[in-house]
Structure formats: C-alpha cells, structure tokens
Amino acid sequence: xxxxxxxxxxxxxxxxxxxxxxxxxxxxxxxxxxxxxxxxxxxxxxxxxxxxxxxxxxxxxxxxxxxxxxxxxxxxxxxxxxxxxxxxxxxxxxxxxxxxxxxxxxxxxxxxxxxxxxxxxxxxxxxxxxxxxxxxxxxxxxxxxxxxxxxxxxxxxxxxxxxxxxxxxxxxxxxxxxxxxxxxxxxxxxxxxxxxxxxxxxxxxxxxxxxxxxxxxxxxxxxxxxxxxxxxxxxxxxxxxxxxxxxxxxxxxxxxxxxxxxxxxxxxxxxxxxxxxxxxxxxxxxxxxxxxxxxxxxxxxxxxxxxxxxxxxxxxxxxxxxxx
Amino acid sequence: xxxxxxxxxxxxxxxxxxxxxxxxxxxxxxxxxxxxxxxxxxxxxxxxxxxxxxxxxxxxxxxxxxxxxxxxxxxxxxxxxxxxxxxxxxxxxxxxxxxxxxxxxxxxxxxxxxxxxxxxxxxxxxxxxxxxxxxxxxxxxxxxxxxxxxxxxxxxxxxxxxxxxxxxxxxxxxxxxxxxxxxxxxxxxxxxxxxxxxxxxxxxxxxxxxxxxxxxxxxxxxxxxxxxxxxxxxxxxxxxxxxxxxxxxxxxxxxxxxxxxxxxxxxxxxxxxxxxxxxxxxxxxxxxxxxxxxxxx
Numbered sequence: 001x002x003x004x005x006x007x008x009x010x011x012x013x014x015x016x017x018x019x020x021x022x023x024x025x026x027x028x029x030x031x032x033x034x035x036x037x038x039x040x041x042x043x044x045x046x047x048x049x050x051x052x053x054x055x056x057x058x059x060x061x062x063x064x065x066x067x068x069x070x071x072x073x074x075x076x077x078x079x080x081x082x083x084x085x086x087x088x089x090x091x092x093x094x095x096x097x098x099x100x101x102x103x104x105x106x107x108x109x110x111x112x113x114x115x116x117x118x119x120x121x122x123x124x125x126x127x128x129x130x131x132x133x134x135x136x137x138x139x140x141x142x143x144x145x146x147x148x149x150x151x152x153x154x155x156x157x158x159x160x161x162x163x164x165x166x167x168x169x170x171x172x173x174x175x176x177x178x179x180x181x182x183x184x185x186x187x188x189x190x191x192x193x194x195x196x197x198x199x200x201x202x203x204x205x206x207x208x209x210x211x212x213x214x215x216x217x218x219x220x221x222x223x224x225x226x227x228x229x230x231x232x233x234x235x236x237x238x239x240x241x242x243x244x245x246x247x248x249x250x251x252x253x254x255x256x257x258x259x260x261x262x263x264x265x266x267x268x269x270x271x272x273x274x275x276x277x278x279x280x281x282x283x284x285x286x287x288x289x290x291x292x293x294x295x296x297x298x299x300x301x302x303x304x305x306x307x308x309x310x311x312x313x314x315x316x317x318x319x320x321x322x323x324x
Numbered sequence: 325x326x327x328x329x330x331x332x333x334x335x336x337x338x339x340x341x342x343x344x345x346x347x348x349x350x351x352x353x354x355x356x357x358x359x360x361x362x363x364x365x366x367x368x369x370x371x372x373x374x375x376x377x378x379x380x381x382x383x384x385x386x387x388x389x390x391x392x393x394x395x396x397x398x399x400x401x402x403x404x405x406x407x408x409x410x411x412x413x414x415x416x417x418x419x420x421x422x423x424x425x426x427x428x429x430x431x432x433x434x435x436x437x438x439x440x441x442x443x444x445x446x447x448x449x450x451x452x453x454x455x456x457x458x459x460x461x462x463x464x465x466x467x468x469x470x471x472x473x474x475x476x477x478x479x480x481x482x483x484x485x486x487x488x489x490x491x492x493x494x495x496x497x498x499x500x501x502x503x504x505x506x507x508x509x510x511x512x513x514x515x516x517x518x519x520x521x522x523x524x525x526x527x528x529x530x531x532x533x534x535x536x537x538x539x540x541x542x543x544x545x546x547x548x549x550x551x552x553x554x555x556x557x558x559x560x561x562x563x564x565x566x567x568x569x570x571x572x573x574x575x576x577x578x579x580x581x582x583x584x585x586x587x588x589x590x591x592x593x594x595x596x597x598x599x600x601x602x603x604x605x606x607x608x609x610x611x612x613x614x615x616x617x618x619x620x621x
Contacts, residue, residue: 051421120355250447
C-alpha cells in the first residue's frame with residue numbers, strides 16, 4: 001500500500017499552499033514577514049465582510065427591538081395590539097393600539113395581488129423558459145429586469161395619477177385609491193421576481209426529462225404540465241413565497257395607492273391601510289421615545305418576523321429541492 | 325411523406341391545445357411588456373412640457389410648485405455615491421469570502437440565509453433600523469451619512485449576489501494554475517480572480533446604484549427632507565452631515581403633500597427619477613451583453 005503510493009506522481013495542488021515563512025520548506029516558497037502579515041490581514045478583513053450579512057440581520061433585529069422593547073414589555077396590551085381593530089395612537093382621551101385592521105389591510109392587498117400575480121408570473125416563467133427561444137427570450141428577460149427596476153415611489157405615483165382615475169371610470173366607484181389599486185401595483189411589482197426565480201426553477205429540471213417526455217409523443221404543454229411542473233414544484237413555490245415577501249414588505253406604493261383608511265375591507269373597492277404604510281405615515285409625527293413611536297417599532301418587529309419567516313420557508317423549500 | 329400519416333382526432337386536439345396554451349402563455353408574458361411601455365410612454369407624454377435641462381438644474385421654488393429638481397437630484401447623487409462607497413467594498417469582499425474562502429458548512433449556510441433575509445427585510449424596517457442605529461444610537465443625526473449607511477446595508481445583497489455569480493464564472497483551472505506557481509490565496513484573488521470577473525462585478529455595482537436611487541422609505545426618517553434650498557450649479561452644496569432632498573422623496577412629497585402643483589410637475593419629476601434608474605439599468609444590461617459576447621473561455 002505504502003510503496004504503491006510512493007510510485008504515484010505528486011498529487012496536484014488543489015488549494016493554495018499553507019502560509020509558512022520557513023526557508024526551503026517543501027510545502028511552499030519562502031515569503032517575507034510582510035507578505036505573510038498582509039495575507040493574514042486580508043483574510044481577516046474578507047472573513048469579517050463575509051459574516052457582515054449575519055451581523056446586519058441581527059443588528060436590524062436588535063436596534064428595531066431596542067427602540068420598541070420598553071413599550072412592548074411595559075405598557076402595551078398585547079391582546080389589544082393583535083386582536084383589536086381600533087388604531088387611535090394619538091387619541092387624547094383613550095389611546096388604543098390595535099393593529100388587526102392594519103394586518104387585514106396588508107393581507108387583503110397582498111392576497112389580491114397574489115391572485116393576479118401568481119398565474120401571470122408562473123405563466124410568463126413557463127413561457128420564457130419553455131415556449132420561446134433566442135431573441136424573444138432575451139428581450140422578455142430584459143423587459144422583466146427593467147420592470148423590476150421601477151422604484152416603488154414611481155409605482156405609487158402611477159397608482160395615484162393613472163390607476164386612480166381608471167378604476168373610478170371602469171368600476172364606477174367614487175374613490176380609486178383602494179385595495180384593488182394597491183393589489184394591481186403589487187402584482188406588477190412582484191411578477192418580475194416570480195418570473196426570474198420561477199424560470200430558474202424550471203431551468204434546473206434536467207433536459208433529459210423534457211427529451212424523454214417529448215420522445216413519448218407528448219406535446220410541449222403536456223410535458224410542462226405532467227413532467228416539468230411536478231419536478232419544479234418546490235422552486236415555483238419558493239418563487240411565489242418570495243413574491244409574497246416582497247408584497248408584504250412593500251411600503252411606498254401601498255402608502256400612496258390604498259387610500260389610507262384604517263379599515264377591515266369588505267370589497268376590493270374599500271380603502272385600507274397596511275402595516276408598512278402606517279409606519280411610514282406616522283413615524284414622522286411621533287416624538288422619539290413616546291408610546292406611539294415605540295409601538296411603530298413593535299409593528300416593525302412584527303413585519304420583520306413575517307418576512308423573515310416567509311424567506312426562511314422559501315429558502316428551506318429551495319434547499320430541499322437541491323438535495324432531492 | 326407526412327401526408328401518408330392520417331391525422332388522428334387525438335393528434336389534432338393535442339395540436340389545438342398546444343397552440344391555445346402557447347398563445348395564452350405568450351399573452352401573459354406580453355402583458356408584462358405592455359405596462360412597461362405604456363407607463364413609461366404615458367409619463368413622458370405628460371411630462372413633456374416641463375422636460376428640459378433647466379428643469380434638472382434649477383431649485384424647486386414657490387412652495388415646490390415651480391422650478392426644477394436640482395436640490396433633489398444632487399441629494400440623490402450624494403446618497404447614491406456615499407452608499408456605493410460603503411456597500412461596494414463590503415459587498416464584493418463578502419462575495420469573495422463566500423466564493424473563495426468559505427467551506428461548505430453551517431457557517432456558510434447561515435451567511436447565505438442572512439443574505440437572503442437581508443434582501444427580504446421590508447424597506448420600512450430598514451428605515452426603523454437606520455433611525456435606531458445610525459441616527460439615534462450612533463449619534464449621526466438625520467444626515468446624508470446616516471441615510472447612506474441605511475441604503476448601503478439594504479442594497480448589500482444586490483452586490484453580493486451578482487459578484488458571487490461573476491466570481492463563480494471564473495474557471496477553477498485559473499486558480500489552480502496560480503496556486504501551483506506558489507501564489508497565496510489572496511494573491512490569486514487579487515491577480516487572477518478579480519481582474520477576470522471585474523465586468524460582472526461592475527454590473528452588480530451598477531444595479532445597486534439603480535436600486536439605491538429609487539428607494540424612498542429608508543431615507544424618509546434618516547436623512548431626507550421635504551425641502552432644502554441649496555446653491556444652484558454647485559455640485560458640492562451638501563456635506564455628509566447635512567440633510568438633503570432626494571428625487572424619490574421629492575416625488576412623494578409633491579404627489580401627496582402639495583395639492584395645487586401644475587399637472588406636469590409631478591410627471592416631470594417621476595420621469596427624471598425613472599429615467600435615471602432605467603438608464604443606469606440599461607447600462608448594466610449593455611455591459612453584461614458585451615461581456616457575454618467577449619467571453620474568452
């Protein structure tokens with residue numbers, strides 16, 4: 001065994017040689033002290049940058065919690081906070097901090113947006129990945145990228161200046177700033193992310209699956225429906241979840257386009273207010289350290305937790321696919 | 325010959341179904357092109373009477389009902405540049421760590437998860453963080469620096485993701501060749517990996533610029549103000565500890581707070597912001613297309 005190994009040529013180097021200053025070492029060339037020191041410094045800087053993302057995520061949680069924690073555990077009635085629809089943060093006689101209506105606002109707008117965006121996003125992802133080639137695909141991908149680049153405040157402006165009169169006219173309602181308006185904007189904003197992640201998921205299905213199906217005489221649509229969709233199911237689900245995360249966290253567009261009324265909506269034409277919009281609208285007026293100010297940070301923690309959970313689930317689903 | 329095969333009803337219905345689906349899916353995809361084109365077109369048409377170089381170079385006047393967007397434009401440039409100077413080195417090095425140093429394991433897994441989550445944190449939560457950490461805790465006050473730091477952390481995942489992709493596209497054999505002539509890991513990165521992926525990294529940096537320029541929520545409470553008068557034509561009119569106007573914030577203000585502005589004014593502001601963002605993005609796309617055409621390996 002040992003003799004056999006000695007006859008083999010030296011193993012190829014698959015990583016950089018370990019750092020050492022000893023002269024004539026068989027493991028690597030002589031290096032100056034300065035070179036070694038700077039190499040170590042660079043490694044530490046790079047390592048620090050590498051873990052910075054973790055530090056930032058914890059930092060965000062810590063500092064948002066820090067501003068809100070005093071009121072969260074001292075004074076805030078959690079039952080009222082989560083289950084009351086009464087949001088009167090500036091009332092003089094009877095201050096009430098119930099965010100149920102705001103949660104309902106967030107989820108009604110997000111839900112309706114997903115009803116529109118999921119079929120379109122996945123349909124477009126299938127089209128881009130399976131039904132078109134070359135030029136058309138490249139063009140569509142560029143359009144999707146540009147669509148994703150439109151800032152949310154511009155979407156909000158479009159909601160006010162374009163969608164508002166359109167909705168008033170088409171549906172004969174007095175105000176066009178409502179759930180439907182916000183949902184349409186959110187749909188347009190979250191479709192690009194769904195298309196790009198959904199396309200990745202479809203691309204990850206090996207070509208041999210397609211070839212096998214086509215060789216059996218299936219049409220392309222049959223292949224998509226019976227072979228590709230089941231195979232890419234997890235990735236597509238993750239695409240939808242990331243779209244949901246984006247929609248829940250969206251601020252400026254819903255702040256401008258949903259009508260800003262604290263209200264549990266009964267129809268798509270009711271105005272609502274979302275969690276994000278409430279923070280954006282009221283943080284400027286609340287004096288630092290006041291209960292009102294702190295409760296807005298508590299809402300921030302709630303939002304952080306929701307999107308964190310959504311992203312975590314999406315990530316676990318994707319990792320599950322990668323393994324299986 | 326195809327004619328010798330009689331078309332069965334099944335084959336015909338399959339074909340019909342195939343066509344219908346293709347048209348339906350095609351329409352869905354096309355419906356994304358439509359809003360982009362119509363929205364941009366409509367905004368430009370509405371804004372046309374006001375669009376001029378003067379609009380960019382004059383301060384807003386008359387309670388933001390007249391004049392241009394100079395103070396806001398310059399503020400956006402300050403915010404973008406400062407946050408870029410912070411985010412680019414950290415983001416690129418973080419990507420270098422993940423692609424060149426990190427071994428498969430729980431730490432790498434957690435870092436990846438953190439990057440994904442950082443990208444998913446709502447922009448308004450970033451605003452709360454910026455306010456709590458930079459404005460109040462670090463004592464920077466509401467300033468360009470505090471707002472830029474907030475923006476930098478928010479857009480870090482953009483740079484990390486695209487830099488990683490660029491680094492991963494450098495073939496492993498390049499690194500192995502370099503290691504075998506005795507270079508250390510950092511020498512290899514500096515001499516071989518980074519130069520060969522610089523265009524891809526630049527693309528990511530450009531995308532970060534575009535994303536930063538459009539953000540509103542994170543700067544609302546950390547450094548942007550509704551109105552501030554600065555010297556026209558002086559590109560150094562702000563300092564890092566100043567508050568500033570920003571295009572995105574300005575659009576929000578004149579749309580929601582200023583009631584009797586001339587109709588074209590918000591449109592012109594929107595077009596300025598959208599034009600900036602889309603131009604920057606087009607630059608990134610152009611760079612990527614050229615890069616792909618030129619790829620040597």
